[in-house]
Amino acid sequence: MVYDIAIKDVELTEPGDGTLFNIGINGSTIGYVGTDPVEGKTVLDGRDHLAVPGWVNAHTHVAMTLFRSYADDMALMDWLQNRIWPLEARLDGRAVYWGSLLGIGEMIRTGTTCFADMYFFMEETAKAAADSGIRAVLSRGLTGSSPEDGAARLEENTQLYKTWNGAQNGRITVMFGPHAPYTCSPDYLKTVIARARELGAEIHMHLAETAGEVADCLKQYGKSPIALMEELGMFEGGTLAAHCVHVDEADQDILARHGVRVAHNPQSNLKLASGIAPVASMLKKGITVGLGTDGASSNNNLDMLEEVRLAAMLAKTQSGDPKAVPASQALAMGTWMGAKAVGLKDTGKLEVGQKADIVLYNMDSPAWYPRHDRTSLLVYAASSADVDTVLVDGNILLRKGELTTIDLEKVTAEVGQCLKEMTASAE
Ligand SMILES: CSC[C@H]1O[C@@H](n2cnc3c(O)ncnc32)[C@H](O)[C@@H]1O
């Protein structure tokens, strides 16, 4: 048969011995992976390229590209309260659209095919995801000292869900996004949980990011953030918990028992000096752990290969065991486990029936030689500059390193203009 797209003579990480494979794509789905010849209306030459599932960025605030290099070398609460929140108060939809498109362009160029986001003006991020072709799991960031205080924001999240969940051939899905235990009162969280439950939606929340958050929560409620969310019933629906840096054995057991999925953000956690999440321990308990960049103002880029590499390295140093989080596990966390973490079942693997979210790495640079182990080369040696081709949902979004759906020159100009207006309105 003739596929819509055929990728010919490409290498895979499994078996990783240099065997040349052919991939056939029909519409948005992978229809064939094997060594038989395939024909396609569009043919991509895969020689000297490695095909891998696209990275899943399991936690970000994509429009925060607007604030990259704006406030560095600070701890989380100082950074948020004194630099970020005052500027975010002046955001508008236009800035979020262009900031989102800038981040999406950066993610596609570095091999990310899906991202889970929590922010303001999420209609605009949804439009940017729709326009660019990337896969997205979106939530409106929610804060509220009481149900009344946070009601309008909850309505916005509800509207976002009704308009965008399942949109664009299922490429965009929506969760509810209560920000954190220190910005949402328990009563407000109860209303958010009830609304999510009513609609069958999942929840995306920052949890146990810093030692201070845990200490304050213990002081105020007599429980850790994880135990408090369990008590509020949050974990009875699906939950994506971002960070989980300060989770003790009891917290981890709660996460495991309820099937809570974790987004580990190693670079942001290091830069904000929040700590190192006990990833090896959580994985041992059977917790699904995906990887995220967090926003570009605390990372400071959206390059998932850096997170994959860092997750492997940190786990080894933290546990004193070089076998902790081997390359294959880091690759899994960046791909199929990340997809599972953000609630997607049909992406993250190069298998028949999965969505055609595929990245081709060009292996002609010195870092790809010799080829003892292709997974090791990708995780420990490759560069994101090697990303050559990116497909999402069977559409080509990057070809020979060039974005096909985003005009970066226009995007950077628009971002500059938005920032000028934002800072002028502050004077
Ligand atoms: C209410 S929308 C999301 C909200 O989260 C802020 N944010 C960005 N990075 C972090 C982080 O690491 N921990 C907690 N909150 C973070 C972002 O600036 C928005 O205000």
Ligand SMILES: [Zn+2]
């Ligand atoms: Zn975050």
